[in-house]
Each structure stands twice: as structure tokens, then as C-alpha cells.
Amino acid sequence: MKRNKKISTIIKLLLIIILVIGQYLYTSDQRGQTEENKETSAKDTDDPLMKVHFIDVGQADCILVENNNKYMLVDGGNNDDKDVILDYLNRLGVKEFEAIIMTHPHEDHIGSIDTVIREFKVKKIYAPKKEHTTKTYEDVLNAVIETGNTLNAPKSGEKFNFGAVTVTFLAPSRDYGNNLNNWSIGIKVSNGKHSFVMCGDAEKEAEEDMLATKLDLSADVLKLSHHGSDTSSTKEFVKAVNPKYAVISVGKGNTYGHPSKSTIKMLKNNKIKYFRTDEQGTIVMISDGDQLTCNVSPIP
Numbered sequence: 001m002k003r004n005k006k007i008s009t010i011i012k013l014l015l016i017i018i019l020v021i022g023q024y025l026y027t028s029d030q031r032g033q034t035e036e037n038k039e040t041s042a043k044d045t046d047d048p049l050m051k052v053h054f055i056d057v058g059q060a061d062c063i064l065v066e067n068n069n070k071y072m073l074v075d076g077g078n079n080d081d082k083d084v085i086l087d088y089l090n091r092l093g094v095k096e097f098e099a100i101i102m103t104h105p106h107e108d109h110i111g112s113i114d115t116v117i118r119e120f121k122v123k124k125i126y127a128p129k130k131e132h133t134t135k136t137y138e139d140v141l142n143a144v145i146e147t148g149n150t151l152n153a154p155k156s157g158e159k160f161n162f163g164a165v166t167v168t169f170l171a172p173s174r175d176y177g178n179n180l181n182n183w184s185i186g187i188k189v190s191n192g193k194h195s196f197v198m199c200g201d202a203e204k205e206a207e208e209d210m211l212a213t214k215l216d217l218s219a220d221v222l223k224l225s226h227h228g229s230d231t232s233s234t235k236e237f238v239k240a241v242n243p244k245y246a247v248i249s250v251g252k253g254n255t256y257g258h259p260s261k262s263t264i265k266m267l268k269n270n271k272i273k274y275f276r277t278d279e280q281g282t283i284v285m286i287s288d289g290d291q292l293t294c295n296v297s298p299i300p
């Protein structure tokens with residue numbers, strides 16, 4: 001009896017500690033949001049030049065958005081990609097991030113985020129409110145705690161700005177249980193002239209929910225979810241985004257068969273020009289507020 005009581009007290013204490021840490025990691029961000037918006041002065045928003053770098057990290061995602069020397073990182077490749085990512089960021093002269101978005105807790109999206117968080121100052125980190133049990137996820141959480149950062153879980157429809165760029169959260173809009181892909185944070189990034197939609201590895205169900213939000217999903221560029229897998233990019237979703245270009249972030253000879261043949265066929269049927277990192281390396285798309293250009297030509 002006594003022993004049972006002791007165990008139950010310990011369990012209660014552990015639960016309280018977990019809850020406190022949870023509260024601490026996920027801060028309510030209403031106040032931060034207004035302060036940040038105030039910081040965005042007119043001179044920051046002058047130049048619409050926006051570069052979106054789909055960094056070649058093999059079978060993984062790592063996307064850098066750049067405007068007026070301000071940067072946002074969406075996902076951070078696998079654990080093994082840290083040198084590639086750090087080299088890339090250092091070559092550009094990145095010193096800090098306005099925001100880092102971890103779309104969902106799979107290794108191919110958060111693998112090197114711990115390293116990035118330790119190396120660079122970050123104003124705000126977004127992650128869906130879904131934990132994972134892997135060492136990779138634990139490493140990221142430790143980096144978040146040790147660097148004094150917190151995690152923010154965005155709601156669909158919420159927005160923030162940096163420079164001339166507006167980021168609108170499209171997803172997640174509900175609980176997806178243990179389907180981590182569907183927990184992916186989806187965003188639309190725009191400089192007022194051109195926009196990009198990228199939704200991590202969101203699958204069919206999450207795409208349906210994004211359609212149901214009635215948010216404006218239309219964009220010039222769609223980063224295909226889940227590395228071009230046929231679990232994503234439904235006819236309805238692609239129709240709503242109605243992109244001119246698609247980008248597939250995918251590893252050469254990956255064992256998943258990404259991108260799927262049906263996805264490529266769908267792109268061709270819809271006359272959507274596409275780029276892929278396994279064949280073309282890092283893809284950099286540039287909007288100067290007038291024209292949208294790319295460092296490479298679309299796949300013929």
C-alpha cells in the first residue's frame with residue numbers, strides 16, 4: 001500500500017514537471033506577435049526582392065527564404081546534412097533568423113535544426129504541437145531549451161511579416177493523432193507579387209482540411225508535399241493552389257520511390273513546370289517584385 005502511494009506520488013510529480021516544461025516550451029505568442037509587427041518599419045518593407053532557396057539536402061527538406069537580409073528557415077534536413085546547411089548559410093552571411101519553422105518532427109525535416117539553433121540567433125521557432133520519441137527530436141528539444149528559445153504552435157490563418165514578406169499559416173488545423181506527416185505546418189509565403197505554398201509532408205487528409213479552411217491557397221510555386229509522394233498533391237489541392245511551377249525536394253535513388261510516377265504525370269497533365277533537387281541540386285527562385293526567375297530551367 002505504502003509503496004503504491006509512493007509510486008503514485010512520483011508519477012504525479014513527473015506529470016507536473018512534464019506539464020510545466022510543456023507550458024514553458026510552447027509560449028503563448030500573441031504579445032510577441034504585436035511587438036514583432038511594430039518592429040517592421042517602412043524601410044524594411046521597401047524592397048520586395050525575395051529569394052527562396054530549396055537547398056539540396058538529399059531525401060529531406062530545407063528551404064531558406066530571404067528578403068532584405070532577413071531570413072527564415074523552413075525545415076533543416078537530416079542529421080547528416082548539418083555541414084551542407086551550415087556551409088550554405090555561412091556563405092550567404094546569415095547571422096540570425098526571423099523565424100525557423102519545423103514542419104513536423106520527422107528526421108528528414110528537423111535533423112540538423114539543433115545545430116542551426118545552436119549556431120544562429122532565432123527570433124521565433126514554430127513547430128506543431130506534436131511530440132515524437134526519437135533521439136533526433138530529443139536533440140532538438142534540448143537545443144531549444146539550452147539556447148533559451150521556446151516553441152510556438154501556429155494556428156491556421158495566423159500570419160507574421162518580416163521585411164516585405166508575409167507568411168500565412170495554412171495548417172495544421174486539427175489533431176492528426178500519430179500521423180506525423182499530416183501534422184505538418186503548411187505556409188504560404190508572399191512578397192505581395194509572388195507566392196509560394198509549402199506544407200512539409202502533409203498528406204491527402206491535411207490537404208482536404210486546408211481546402212476546408214477557405215484560406216486563399218493560390219500560389220505561383222508549390223513545393224510538393226512529402227517529396228512528390230502519391231500520398232499528397234491531390235487533384236483538388238493542386239487545382240486550388242494552381243501553381244505555375246512545382247518544386248520537388250527529393251534524394252537521388254531514394255528507397256521510397258519518390259517522386260511517384262503518378263505525381264509527375266499529374267504535373268505534366270496540368271502543364272505545371274517542375275524542378276527537382278535530385279537532378280538539379282539546390283533550386284533558387286527569385287521574385288524581384290515583377291518577374292519570377294530561377295537559377296535553373298524547369299525539367300523538360
Ligand SMILES: [Zn+2]
Nearest residue numbers: 106108201226
Ligand atoms: Zn519528409
